[in-house]
Amino acid sequence: MSNINLSVKIGKLELKNPVLLASGTVGYGNEISQFTDLSKIGGIVTKSISLMPRKGNPPQRVVETTGGMLNAIGLANVGVEDFINNKIPFLKEIDSTVICNIAASSIEEYVECIRLLEDQEIIKAYEINVSCPNVKEGGIEFGHNLSALGSITNKVRSVTQKTVIIKLSPNVSRISDFAKVAKEEGADAVSAINTLVGTAFDIWTRKPKIKNITGGLSGPAIKPVALAKVLEISRNVNIPIIGIGGIMTWQDAIEFIIAGATAIEIGTVNFINPSAGTQIIQGISDYCTKQSISNINEVTASYQL
Amino acid sequence: MLIENAKVVSLKKITGKIFLIKVLSPQIASLAKPGQFCNIKVTDNLLPLLRRPFSICNINGDSVSFLFDTHGEGTKLLAGKKKGDALDILGPLGNGFNYESDFDLAVIVAGGMGSAPFPFLIDALKKRRKNIICIIGGRNEKDIITYGMKNIFLSTDDGSNGYNGNVIQLAAKLKDKFVGKKVQFFGCGPNAMLKALKEFCAVNNFNCQVSTESAMACGFGICQGCPIPAVEEDKYFLVCKDGPVFNSRDIIL
Numbered sequence: 001m002s003n004i005n006l007s008v009k010i011g012k013l014e015l016k017n018p019v020l021l022a023s024g025t026v027g028y029g030n031e032i033s034q035f036t037d038l039s040k041i042g043g044i045v046t047k048s049i050s051l052m053p054r055k056g057n058p059p060q061r062v063v064e065t066t067g068g069m070l071n072a073i074g075l076a077n078v079g080v081e082d083f084i085n086n087k088i089p090f091l092k093e094i095d096s097t098v099i100c101n102i103a104a105s106s107i108e109e110y111v112e113c114i115r116l117l118e119d120q121e122i123i124k125a126y127e128i129n130v131s132c133p134n135v136k137e138g139g140i141e142f143g144h145n146l147s148a149l150g151s152i153t154n155k156v157r158s159v160t161q162k163t164v165i166i167k168l169s170p171n172v173s174r175i176s177d178f179a180k181v182a183k184e185e186g187a188d189a190v191s192a193i194n195t196l197v198g199t200a201f202d203i204w205t206r207k208p209k210i211k212n213i214t215g216g217l218s219g220p221a222i223k224p225v226a227l228a229k230v231l232e233i234s235r236n237v238n239i240p241i242i243g244i245g246g247i248m249t250w251q252d253a254i255e256f257i258i259a260g261a262t263a264i265e266i267g268t269v270n271f272i273n274p275s276a277g278t279q280i281i282q283g284i285s286d287y288c289t290k291q292s293i294s295n296i297n298e299v300t301a302s303y304q305l
Numbered sequence: 306m307l308i309e310n311a312k313v314v315s316l317k318k319i320t321g322k323i324f325l326i327k328v329l330s331p332q333i334a335s336l337a338k339p340g341q342f343c344n345i346k347v348t349d350n351l352l353p354l355l356r357r358p359f360s361i362c363n364i365n366g367d368s369v370s371f372l373f374d375t376h377g378e379g380t381k382l383l384a385g386k387k388k389g390d391a392l393d394i395l396g397p398l399g400n401g402f403n404y405e406s407d408f409d410l411a412v413i414v415a416g417g418m419g420s421a422p423f424p425f426l427i428d429a430l431k432k433r434r435k436n437i438i439c440i441i442g443g444r445n446e447k448d449i450i451t452y453g454m455k456n457i458f459l460s461t462d463d464g465s466n467g468y469n470g471n472v473i474q475l476a477a478k479l480k481d482k483f484v485g486k487k488v489q490f491f492g493c494g495p496n497a498m499l500k501a502l503k504e505f506c507a508v509n510n511f512n513c514q515v516s517t518e519s520a521m522a523c524g525f526g527i528c529q530g531c532p533i534p535a536v537e538e539d540k541y542f543l544v545c546k547d548g549p550v551f552n553s554r555d556i557i558l
Contacts (some may be wrong), residue, residue, distance in 0.1 A: 024528075024529075025527060025528065026527055027526060027527045027529075031525050031526045031527050031546075032527055034306060034307075034525075035307075035308065047529075055540065055541060056529060056541060057532075058530060058532070058534075059519060059520075059531070059532050060519075060520050060532065060536055061520075061530045061531070061532060062520050062521065062528065062530035062531075063520060064353060064354055064355050064522075066352070067351060067352070067354060068354065069354065069355060069522060071522070071528070071530060073528075073529045073530065076529050076532070076541070174349050219354055220351050220354070248351065266524075268354075270523070270527065271355065271356075271523040271527065271528050272346065272354065272355060272356060272520040272522075272523075273308075274308075274395075274525075275308070276522070276528075304311070
């Protein structure tokens with residue numbers, strides 16, 4: 001592993017390897033640290049933080065579907081103040097790179113969250129959630145509107161020098177248009193994809209299986225869609241991409257990197273195998289050895305179409 | 306909590322579609338407390354994708370046993386396991402029952418599969434020389450699970466075995482046995498039963514702990530998929546991490 005360079009750079013953000021734990025699948029790090037050495041992971045992306053605490057959606061919030069799961073958590077989180085006071089101390093203890101995911105229902109709220117978090121040196125980058133499918137206000141509505149996404153990116157960029165990553169919705173006709181606007185307004189990178197809107201019914205009661213009616217589909221079922229979106233961005237926009245969507249194994253991770261991703265995030269797999277992150281890093285390293293690759297960046301967008 | 310690669314020791318049918326699986330899982334066996342659960346991966350592939358949560362039924366030395374009902378794909382696969390098969394188990398999870406408090410009589414109320422966590426609790430109560438009454442019910446005779454229970458009173462909705470009615474009606478009939486004693490109720494079963502038990506205990510001023518269940522993905526607090534409304538305004542608990550056992554006064558059922 002020692003002679004292979006797995007480090008990647010996204011804006012000012014330097015990662016020791018390209019494997020990140022996705023927002024909403026690692027909480028604020030403390031639970032998953034019992035299974036995996038977070039200092040070995042490229043970085044962790046926190047559960048979305050909003051200005052005020054959010055209670056989240058009523059049950060039932062999750063249901064398994066074929067090869068995936070639907071969730072409608074509703075951005076349940078402790079709010080920015082409690083995050084700073086009670087969650088950041090743990091994040092400081094572990095030697096991991098922290099990316100703070102932010103959700104908001106107005107442009108001003110995104111800006112205010114960043115203003116409050118900006119002094120926290122542990123936070124190396126922000127991932128801006130404009131694509132949560134499970135809240136009525138904000139979230140996905142911003143992610144489906146080119147001018148709203150542009151305004152948010154622009155305002156966020158103007159209040160921080162830290163790396164800004166815009167997390168894109170796949171529920172649009174051309175995701176690369178959104179990546180292009182994000183780049184033009186100053187984002188350092190995009191992460192793609194957030195979950196796909198889906199639903200499931202109980203045929204006996206004829207009611208949706210989750211209370212919110214629709215939820216976000218994640219897991220291996222969405223991997224081909226996510227890969228196609230990453231490839232579309234890679235072929236049309238010159239911006240670093242963090243690939244997300246159904247990555248379960250190192251082979252999946254390599255596929256995303258080939259399709260254009262500089263780094264990847266793993267999500268649903270953390271629920272099933274909370275030590276998947278370190279296993280995927282080892283697999284990527286072994287792949288590089290077998291392929292006589294000395295630097296993982298050589299693999300990014302190395303597709304042979 | 307940890308992930309252990311357990312080995313199936315035995316699988317036996319208890320009644321109808323109800324099975325008991327016993328696995329060799331020394332680390333989890335050494336850590337587990339009554340009322341906790343494990344999240345089990347029933348295959349080593351992606352179908353089904355998620356783990357399945359099961360109450361720990363009992364611990365015997367290095368072995369952990371789980372009672373389950375074959376109602377879906379995951380549990381059907383579990384029922385097909387053979388001695389020596391590997392099983393990937395994450396646990397022990399959740400808080401478990403509090404059975405160290407000051408009481409003389411434990412009244413266990415179980416509906417259907419709700420019997421699952423009680424054999425382990427009963428063993429712990431016996432060691433502490435507590436008196437135990439078990440009130441066990443189901444829709445019909447086939448739903449009744451008495452495995453590992455003690456001093457049993459039965460009820461069925463259709464009257465096919467024991468008292469003709471539900472467990473709460475039976476508890477009301479048995480009330481003379483509880484009055485004047487320091488009583489602790491422990492309940493597990495369908496939500497409607499737990500709700501009725503909560504009301505019964507509130508009216509009669511009995512302490513009551515209920516073991517709840519919920520759909521969940523991870524089982525240890527990161528997916529936030531298993532909320533249960535708290536009595537405290539505008540708040541949810543997580544069944545996996547704050548529960549699955551709650552004081553019935555603290556939650557809205």
